[in-house]
Amino acid sequence: MARGNVSETRASTSPRLLGEVELRAQARIGAATALLCLSAFAALAQTPFVPDEWKFGKRQESSTLHYCLDARDPDLPVARKIGEAIAGALLLQPKEHVIGDNVVGEDLDNLYRVFLETCDLYLGFKLIPDAYPEWIKLTRPYYRGFYVLAVTEAGWNSLADVPKTRPIGSTMGTSADLRLAQYLMALRPAERWDRFPLASDEAALAALLKSTIGVALVWGPSLWALQRSDPALGKLRLISPAPLPRASADVGAAILANESFLRSNIDQAIASLSADGTIKAILDREKFPAESMK
16 A cells, blocks of 8 residues: 555555555644644554564564565555565565455554564555654655546646636545645635545546546556556546646555664665666556656
């Protein structure tokens, strides 16, 4: 989840790639909430309470890498191949676990339990600084995804071409949405586009098709996944964000913080798979809108 609510930090609308409200953004709401934020961070530093945690010990299959994927993540077809490649690079048997809506919600306690019960590694987290509790550590990234501007108009090639009368719809709480809001506030009122914050990438794209907005600012992998299931989205065009800078997010995997040896080896595996072109080949085969890391 390419997961900060437990989904903007994940790569998607699921609890990891944390629909999309960044924990870091929540932590910066304002000075008036500083004391509450300190309390929240203190809570994030604590390992969640699981009543029967004593039941879970080290998994006995030392020759197997158990990696979890979220069925709701837009990068699911890619992540499952990357997980398999990481296991192969470590000379381990891959064991995939697809987690769905009925198992993991936005509750970090539930995510912790999934780690105890099932996962060595959970793929699909956006590497957003200070967004995760201390009991989670992230691997190095295996791809970089980008936020994109989608339109239906044939004559627009960049944001600068969009008339100020046509609103920009964006998925609220994402890093790209925050940058857009900051940019618009820096403009004089007469030079600003109206900004329509929407609950999800899917909602933003639906509003675009209905011409409620003129431009949709969404996570590129989400658009890729939705276009595969909705032919109506195939007619959308991508335009340059100029004069806005291109917004991106690196995506990796999560692991329990106490698994430092495993994390080190997974980082080495990702580095090797990036260097030899394996991850790039996976992205290219799926025509997935992301770049392999160097």
